[in-house]
Amino acid sequence: MGSQRFSASCRSAILVGVTLAGVLGTAIGVEAQALKDLQTPDTPLVLKAQGSFFVGGEKAEETQVELGGLGPGGHITVNQMYVRYMVPQGGDGHLPVVMVHGATLTGKSWETTPDGRMGWDEYFVRKGHPVYVPDQVGRGRSGFNQAVFNNVRAGTVPVGQLPPWLRFSDEVVWPNFRFGSTPGAPYSDSQFPVQAVDELSKQGVPDMSFGLPRPNRTFKALSELATQLQGAVVMGHSQSGPFPLEAALLTPTATKGLVLVEPGRCPDTYTDQQITTLAMVPVLVVFGDHRDTPTGISTRPSWQLSFESCQALIGRLKAAGGDAEMLNPKDRGIRGNSHMIMQDKNHLQIADLILQWIDVHVSKRSAGKK
């Protein structure tokens, strides 16, 4: 979701005095995904290398209160970005692909699907591409700056300075991620594995995007990552749909191709100068089906508006000589894709279309430039 577009009024809250203890009192058990649901591929995965590292980060000096009180004040690192990577054996010549997750989610989005199938991370590796999966700055294994929360706890900073922590309820996910217009009632052609929707629910983590320093440090971290990789395709999803554009504005020569999967929005605020820069980089936008469904979120009534904002951006990029296009699987007779298209039942079919676009529009173009 394009969280940056949510207005303050949208977040004005219904005040209901339910305490944490009360909420936990209503918790009910969720059936564990059996390990047996995890599918084993027919052939082994052969990796030249795998592991993880960080990009970016800044030292901050914090007080004992801000550090939670375990020891005296001192320095910590904040705003770093965790990245897990897999490099295939024999994939030389294939461009690295960076896959960035959306709001209230982590890099898990691209890993094993909720119903246990291979994620896009592994599939792209099997197709020869080194794959890099970050957690956005402020999320998951990248951590966040906890200082303001501890200051409010100590009474030295007003409660009003707390940023909200965002989560999507399961009830909002159904229409907003376009599994069905009503929770529990999937579209007859839905491609999302709705029997495993509770596993998607487990992927949710609190999101304090509204409390992050601006500009979002993930933009620069993606730019640095693409630069360190000496060129990469940068793929964003949902909230991070526009992030590849922001990274490209910082280092257009390092971001060899941009894939915007179901972006929350395509910005209409870029200057002509910025459009000229972005037109240097091939851009693919991908949207699934059922975009007219009411989302259940008043400030973002439908995903069709997001689609149209991207059509407009594609138009501006093409007018500036850019190579930009929309991949709308429905135009090819592929129906029922959801917002979580990388987890849909036909996710490898969609991945193949993206891989084909990379091959034609990015890899060959990059090769031709060398």
Next chain:
Amino acid sequence: MGSQRFSASCRSAILVGVTLAGVLGTAIGVEAQALKDLQTPDTPLVLKAQGSFFVGGEKAEETQVELGGLGPGGHITVNQMYVRYMVPQGGDGHLPVVMVHGATLTGKSWETTPDGRMGWDEYFVRKGHPVYVPDQVGRGRSGFNQAVFNNVRAGTVPVGQLPPWLRFSDEVVWPNFRFGSTPGAPYSDSQFPVQAVDELSKQGVPDMSFGLPRPNRTFKALSELATQLQGAVVMGHSQSGPFPLEAALLTPTATKGLVLVEPGRCPDTYTDQQITTLAMVPVLVVFGDHRDTPTGISTRPSWQLSFESCQALIGRLKAAGGDAEMLNPKDRGIRGNSHMIMQDKNHLQIADLILQWIDVHVSKRSAGKK
């Protein structure tokens, strides 16, 4: 660190009115780890399977306020545990190993070391063991229950109900993780790659262990994971050092072996009945060097106390007929190991000692029981 042992007085905070904006104003850039620091192994890694999934989790009904205001109230999942896994090709017959991280850290602890060497996760896989690396419930990709923070923000819950978010400063890490008694001055025999200490700093994430439901849901999740795996070695580190014991108390037949790496403490509160249960499972405790260094944390003056608490537990387990022992590399002439022993320069030497113990005390014993 054994966070459960920190007293309330330890956490009583020095009130210093530094705002988040003020802290960010002091932030300075940290040199990015160059991608070239990541070492590529000589031989490829061949995996039968890899991916991620969740264990546990409970549905909670939360209000619009508690969900951060994006949409109406509804249900989310809380207290789930994220697990990443790698299964080697041809590793049949080797027991799975579960590796749990310590306080203010995530599963990243076991991945690529701060200076770019292969992590224990991959090394154990290369030795034939399927490896499962969770993020503790409430940390990293497992997320946490954000309700109380949003309720405080809305004014419906008093500030006093906020749990602290814990971080260790770099200055505390040096003596507490035993790289050297003073920040920046490593022991002459230090095994930690101190030139990369800023990369370890990036692994730090806020830790709200004090705000989690009790008992810590990670205990049950580890027990469930070992059960689903039809038997596993469970390894904990630092704060999670005792977690394998807690998992074993829940399912002693599924936890085939327990490896306690630098545990913050070994509990002295177990009943004779509990000791009888734990004595069914082989236990290895691992401690590094320089344990007498003052930690800089007043309530835990030295790691020698942790070591002695584990010696006492080993004594009780042996008296009850158990197979329990201490691995103190210094006894074998191996000096300078730190609290982050899985990242030390000789980390594979230590791993080999643990693998040898698993082979002799767990695998053969388990095989003999079949």
